[in-house]
Amino acid sequence: MAKKMDKAKKQFHCPVEATLSQIGGKYKMTILYHLIHDGTLRYHELQKKIPQATAKMLTQQLRELESDGLINRKVYPVVPPKTEYSLTERGTTLTEVIDSICNWGCTYMAGTFEE
Amino acid sequence: MAKKMDKAKKQFHCPVEATLSQIGGKYKMTILYHLIHDGTLRYHELQKKIPQATAKMLTQQLRELESDGLINRKVYPVVPPKTEYSLTERGTTLTEVIDSICNWGCTYMAGTFEE
DNA sequence: CCGCATCCGAGTTGATACTG
DNA sequence: CAGTATCAACTCGGATGCGG
Numbered sequence: 001m002a003k004k005m006d007k008a009k010k011q012f013h014c015p016v017e018a019t020l021s022q023i024g025g026k027y028k029m030t031i032l033y034h035l036i037h038d039g040t041l042r043y044h045e046l047q048k049k050i051p052q053a054t055a056k057m058l059t060q061q062l063r064e065l066e067s068d069g070l071i072n073r074k075v076y077p078v079v080p081p082k083t084e085y086s087l088t089e090r091g092t093t094l095t096e097v098i099d100s101i102c103n104w105g106c107t108y109m110a111g112t113f114e115e
Numbered sequence: 116m117a118k119k120m121d122k123a124k125k126q127f128h129c130p131v132e133a134t135l136s137q138i139g140g141k142y143k144m145t146i147l148y149h150l151i152h153d154g155t156l157r158y159h160e161l162q163k164k165i166p167q168a169t170a171k172m173l174t175q176q177l178r179e180l181e182s183d184g185l186i187n188r189k190v191y192p193v194v195p196p197k198t199e200y201s202l203t204e205r206g207t208t209l210t211e212v213i214d215s216i217c218n219w220g221c222t223y224m225a226g227t228f229e230e
Numbered sequence: 231c232c233g234c235a236t237c238c239g240a241g242t243t244g245a246t247a248c249t250g
Numbered sequence: 251c252a253g254t255a256t257c258a259a260c261t262c263g264g265a266t267g268c269g270g
Contacts, residue, residue, distance in 0.1 A: 013164065015220030016148040016213065022223065024141075026243080033131040043252055049128065054244055059253060080251045081250085093219065098131065100215040104208065105130030108137065141262080158233060169263055174234055196232045196270065 022068050023094065027053045027061045032091065033098050035071060040086040070094065137183050138209065142168045142176045147206065148213050150186060155201040185209065 012018040023029050027050055034049050035041060041049070047058055062085060065071045070091040076082040127133040138144050142165055149164050150156060156164070162173055177200060180186045185206040191197040 012220070012224065013166070014145065014148055015217040015224065016145050018220035018224050019216045020144060026139075029135060030129065030131050033129060047252095051128070054246095055253070056245090056255090057243065060243095075252090081253085083252060093222070097215045097219050100212045101134045102130040104212050105127070105133035107208070109127065109130065109133050170234070171236090171264085172262065175262095190233090192270085194231085194270070198233060
């Protein structure tokens with residue numbers, strides 16, 4: 001599938017950069033986190049769970065995740081429209097990564113409430 | 116001179132966002148990765164290891180990491196100047212997070228040679 | 231010389247309104 | 251409901267300059 005690669009020629013100097021090229025977007029990890037926890041979510045559900053992200057950004061990040069084969073986008077041709085997002089198999093391999101991040105975040109929040 | 120100071124007061128909707136508020140910067144995870152692996156690095160050493168980051172961005176990301184108490188900045192008042200960066204104790208708690216990311220990146224790179 | 235602050239152009243993100 | 255369009259605001263990259 002030779003698709004248009006905007007970031008073609010990108011070579012990674014370390015494995016961290018390779019991962020960030022896939023999930024380094026501003027809201028990608030958060031999107032993945034919610035999809036991991038809830039399995040399948042509609043567009044509007046994600047928007048409610050990530051209120052800081054505007055509709056444009058959310059759409060953009062979702063499309064990029066879809067292009068990278070991390071999530072699935074299923075559109076139901078009904079009225080009113082219905083679009084569901086879910087993890088692909090490759091997306092589920094990120095569970096441990098997101099889980100580590102989530103775990104550290106919990107510890108961080110537990111020890112930084114007396115600011 | 117507008118400085119970012121409201122990061123600590125940010126309300127997080129999920130633990131992932133809390134973590135990203137600390138290491139979500141464009142090169143922060145990469146910086147931490149190198150510091151985890153090499154222990155202590157000079158400014159110019161980091162620049163060589165992360166060539167995509169400009170000097171300005173590298174300085175900015177390092178200052179933010181320092182403000183968040185994740186890294187230590189030690190300046191030697193000598194000629195020529197010498198600045199060393201190393202992880203703080205809090206910074207070392209991110210080892211497993213960075214390690215997960217690094218691990219996934221290795222797997223990703225190994226299995227993505229399609230064209 | 232090394233570390234890093236500053237100015238400006240370019241790309242990215244945000245807020246609001248609009249369409250199918 | 252899901253997504254697009256437009257413009258304003260912010261961020262990033264590159265070049266330059268400066269202090270030690």
